[in-house]
Amino acid sequence: MKSIRNEAPACCPNKCEPFDVEYWSLVRADQDPDLKDAALGGELNLVRCPECGTYFHHKGELIYFDAQAELLAFVFAKDTQRKEQQLRQRMERDYNVIKNTLLVQLKIDYPPVSVFGLDELKELLHHMEKIAAESEVIAAASAQEGFHIVRLKPSYAREHHFPLYVPVLANNQTANDYAVAASKVLKSGLKSKLLLHFKDKMSQEGALLPELA
Ligand SMILES: [Zn+2]
Numbered sequence: 145m146k147s148i149r150n151e152a153p154a155c156c157p158n159k160c161e162p163f164d165v166e167y168w169s170l171v172r173a174d175q176d177p178d179l180k181d182a183a184l185g186g187e188l189n190l191v192r193c194p195e196c197g198t199y200f201h202h203k204g205e206l207i208y209f210d211a212q213a214e215l216l217a218f219v220f221a222k223d224t225q226r227k228e229q230q231l232r233q234r235m236e237r238d239y240n241v242i243k244n245t246l247l248v249q250l251k252i253d254y255p256p257v258s259v260f261g262l263d264e265l266k267e268l269l270h271h272m273e274k275i276a277a278e279s280e281v282i283a284a285a286s287a288q289e290g291f292h293i294v295r296l297k298p299s300y301a302r303e304h305h306f307p308l309y310v311p312v313l314a315n316n317q318t319a320n321d322y323a324v325a326a327s328k329v330l331k332s333g334l335k336s337k338l339l340l341h342f343k344d345k346m347s348q349e350g351a352l353l354p355e356l357a
Pocket residue numbers: 156157158159160193194195196197198
């Protein structure tokens with residue numbers, strides 16, 4: 145499955161004559177880093193009205209998929225937000241249709257997310273970039289303190305607001321062992337809200353082991 149372009153009329157916000165244009169309807173961010181960069185920069189599916197010269201985002205629906213980050217995002221047009229519930233239902237239905245075919249092939253075992261408009265997708269991607277950067281710092285600080293590092297399952301980490309990498313003890317066995325390792329790295333002077341949150345959750349009574357990648 146590759147990134148896919150579609151052709152559909154674009155409607156200028158200034159109510160000019162609609163014009164046919166190609167836009168991306170499926171983005172394989174893991175295969176096409178240029179498209180990921182475009183989404184991060186807000187240029188994905190940006191079109192220019194030939195009549196008045198205005199730039200705007202094509203309203204075509206889009207699926208944004210990044211296997212490595214475990215992100216399957218349905219991007220709906222911004223002005224469809226009022227139909228949110230209906231669209232979410234459709235997303236669930238579409239998801240169930242592809243779940244047993246495409247998703248098995250791609251090993252997708254995490255739920256999709258939905259966003260409205262390419263600006264919202266951009267925000268989500270920037271947020272994920274920030275988490276990835278903080279996770280790198282956690283990994284480096286953990287290694288410096290002599291800890292081994294494990295990678296959490298990305299969709300699990302995102303759902304729980306955990307970092308992508310966490311330190312582990314040599315004989316790490318329980319959730320609390322994760323909390324102890326995290327606590328030691330935090331005590332070395334690392335400032336990380338993600339790791340602090342992870343430590344707090346792992347030290348709770350009855351905490352489950354984190355899901356590893
Ligand atoms: Zn126009």
